[in-house]
Amino acid sequence: MSQFQYSDCQFPIRQDIKDAYQEYWTSLSLPGNWWTGAQRVEIAQEVRNAYSCNYCTDRKQALSPYHFEGEHSCSTSLPAIAVDAIHRIITDQTRITRAWVENNANQGLSKEAYVELTGITVTLFSIDEFNRALGLNPEPLPEAQSGEPSLHRPQHLRDDIGFVPTIPADGAVGEEADLWPNGRTANVLRALSLVPDALRGWMKVSNAQYLSMEGMGSMFKQEDRSIDRMQMELVAGRVSAINQCFY
Numbered sequence: 001m002s003q004f005q006y007s008d009c010q011f012p013i014r015q016d017i018k019d020a021y022q023e024y025w026t027s028l029s030l031p032g033n034w035w036t037g038a039q040r041v042e043i044a045q046e047v048r049n050a051y052s053c054n055y056c057t058d059r060k061q062a063l064s065p066y067h068f069e070g071e072h073s074c075s076t077s078l079p080a081i082a083v084d085a086i087h088r089i090i091t092d093q094t095r096i097t098r099a100w101v102e103n104n105a106n107q108g109l110s111k112e113a114y115v116e117l118t119g120i121t122v123t124l125f126s127i128d129e130f131n132r133a134l135g136l137n138p139e140p141l142p143e144a145q146s147g148e149p150s151l152h153r154p155q156h157l158r159d160d161i162g163f164v165p166t167i168p169a170d171g172a173v174g175e176e177a178d179l180w181p182n183g184r185t186a187n188v189l190r191a192l193s194l195v196p197d198a199l200r201g202w203m204k205v206s207n208a209q210y211l212s213m214e215g216m217g218s219m220f221k222q223e224d225r226s227i228d229r230m231q232m233e234l235v236a237g238r239v240s241a242i243n244q245c246f247y
Contacts, residue, residue, distance in 0.1 A: 003139045011134065014224065020208035021127055021139075024201055028120065029142035033152050033195050034113040037144040042076035043117055044124045044141050046083055049073050050090035060092050066100070081109045082117060089121045094244050101163040111164045112153060112194055119198025123205050130209065154196060167193035181213040189213070210236070 004021040006013040028044060031037050050056055055070040062068040065088070074083050081104055088096060105111050128138045156171030167190060172179040176196050179189070192199040203213075210232070211222075221228035227235075 006134075006136075009134055009136060014208070016224070017130075017208045020205050021130075024123060024127065024205055025139070025142050027197075027201055028124070029145045031145070031147040031149050032116050032120075033197055034110070034116045034149050036149060037147060039078065040116075040120055041141050041144045042078050043082070043086060043120045045076050046074065046078060046086040047090060047121050047124045048128065048138065049075055050087040053087055053091070056087050056091040065092055065095050079108065081107055082113075085109060085114060085117055086121050089118060090125060096163075098163045115164055115192055116195040116198045119192050119195060119202055123202045126205060126209060152196070154193065157194065161187055162191055164191075165194050166190040167196075184213070186213075 002022055003025060004018045006018065028040055029037050030040075032040055035043065049072070053073040055072050058070065059065050059068045072080075072083050072087050074080075076083070078086075085104065101111065101114065104114060109117075131138055152175075154167050154171070154176050156167055156173065156176075157165040158168045158171070159165050160168070167176060167179065169180075169185050169190075172185070172193075176193070179185070179193060179196060179199060189199060189203070192202060207213075207215075215222060219229050225232070
């Protein structure tokens with residue numbers, strides 16, 4: 001049975017939003033580049049566990065998150081280092097450092113696995129928050145499909161922004177040729193490009209929730225949006241400020 005029907009919602013929900021969410025749910029259940037389908041669904045579950053994790057709440061109040069000991073509220077079989085990464089991205093992302101990412105890579109959470117995990121975390125969170133804003137419960141997570149990760153890694157990578165390698169502006173070629181809409185990119189897109197499928201999944205949801213990259217170039221109201229571009233940016237700016245988004 002398909003999900004995201006919103007039959008019990010008092011507001012009309014655009015079909016492209018429903019379709020984007022349903023497509024992401026299907027892809028979430030499949031093996032990714034560095035995690036199995038079962039692990040990807042467990043990553044999504046840990047995103048939800050982080051909302052009510054007492055350890056995360058207490059750690060956020062600590063002067064430094066790197067010298068605060070405890071245990072996360074966890075209900076999956078994911079490695080502890082992955083659980084900590086998911087919870088930290090949800091609850092204390094502004095204090096993530098390059099040293100922490102590098103240390104995790106040395107301890108077994110490769111940068112590739114970290115980027116795929118991050119893509120799932122932020123996309124799942126965006127979808128859940130959409131439902132929560134409407135007063136609806138999160139959708140049940142999909143049943144994981146069998147198979148092994150592809151271990152695909154782009155050929156053209158550069159260490160010039162952020163804490164992980166990314167595809168440079170002129171490096172989206174071959175299997176990655178579709179990543180830059182209209183041949184143009186931005187750092188917010190490059191951030192997930194170490195795992196192209198993570199970027200593709202996030203972009204499809206972002207295109208529906210916000211604007212496509214092509215649409216970003218227009219300052220006028222789109223026919224399928226209820227508010228104009230200025231109103232959208234006002235809301236986006238306010239939400240970013242509340243969330244302490246340093247980007």
